[in-house]
Amino acid sequence: MTVTNVSNSTATSAAAATASSTQSVSDAQANFLKLLVTQMQNQDPMNPMDNAQMTSQIAQLNTVSGINQLNTTVQSLAAAMQSSQALQASSLLGRDVLVAGSNLQLAQGQASMGVDFAQAADAVTVTVKDSAGQVVRTLSAGAQAAGLQAISWNGTTDAGGTAADGSYSFEVQAVRNGQAVNTTPLVAGRVDSVSLAGTGLSLNLPGLGRFALSDVKQVR
Numbered sequence: 378m379t380v381t382n383v384s385n386s387t388a389t390s391a392a393a394a395t396a397s398s399t400q401s402v403s404d405a406q407a408n409f410l411k412l413l414v415t416q417m418q419n420q421d422p423m424n425p426m427d428n429a430q431m432t433s434q435i436a437q438l439n440t441v442s443g444i445n446q447l448n449t450t451v452q453s454l455a456a457a458m459q460s461s462q463a464l465q466a467s468s469l470l471g472r473d474v475l476v477a478g479s480n481l482q483l484a485q486g487q488a489s490m491g492v493d494f495a496q497a498a499d500a501v502t503v504t505v506k507d508s509a510g511q512v513v514r515t516l517s518a519g520a521q522a523a524g525l526q527a528i529s530w531n532g533t534t535d536a537g538g539t540a541a542d543g544s545y546s547f548e549v550q551a552v553r554n555g556q557a558v559n560t561t562p563l564v565a566g567r568v569d570s571v572s573l574a575g576t577g578l579s580l581n582l583p584g585l586g587r588f589a590l591s592d593v594k595q596v597r
Contacts, residue, residue, distance in 0.1 A: 466571040466578055469593075472597065473596075473597040474566060474567075474568060475527075475564070476564060476593055477561055477592060478585060479547055480564050481530070481545040481546060482544060483530070483541075483542050483544075487531060488530045488545070490562065491563035491594070491595065492526055492549050492551075492561070494521055494526060495558060495559035495560065496523045497523045498521045498551035498558045499552060501517075501518035501519065502549070503518055503528055504550070505545050505547045506545060506546050513535070513540055513545065514530060514534050525563070566582030566583070566585045567582065567583070568580050568581070568582060572587075580592075
């Protein structure tokens with residue numbers, strides 16, 4: 378299992394952005410003061426600079442400076458949040474998690490899945506299919522409470538045999554008082570690595586793909 382070093386890269390990027398922003402503000406202030414002194418030195422004694430205009434220019438500079446400082450602060454907070462998320466994600470290495478998905482991995486005659494029920498259901502049916510879309514097993518999960526519920530499959534087929542280890546898919550049908558219940562299928566996977574890609578922090582689940590930290594519904 379591996380984890381990409383996200384904390385150092387995040388901190389380095391934040392430091393570079395902060396330094397660049399600070400330098401930009403300093404340059405603007407220095408240039409403004411030079412221009413102001415030059416204007417005062419070369420002003421017409423009979424028509425001196427308007428104090429109100431000079432005060433307005435100083436106020437505008439202070440506003441720009443304040444905005445740049447605010448941007449720097451926000452960037453620092455974002456970097457700190459990413460570092461915190463990276464530490465949280467690294468603690469998931471080797472752990473099993475549930476994420477949204479309908480893929481299923483049968484290994485050594487065991488497969489785990491989950492379902493998030495919008496409300497309690499009177500009857501729940503889980504249909505397992507092979508890679509060709511053929512029904513392999515139809516499970517009756519009975520009544521289920523609202524929220525996230527775990528469901529397992531031991532690899533037994535409807536024909537009474539044992540399914541081969543490999544990739545499958547599943548569908549969930551749930552009803553309450555004769556009305557369909559909204560469900561979200563969840564797939565179980567083990568976190569193999571953590572990385573910081575262009576789209577943000579992600580978890581790699583072998584055989585399932587990459588998922589954002591916010592996609593994790595349960596940690597086992």
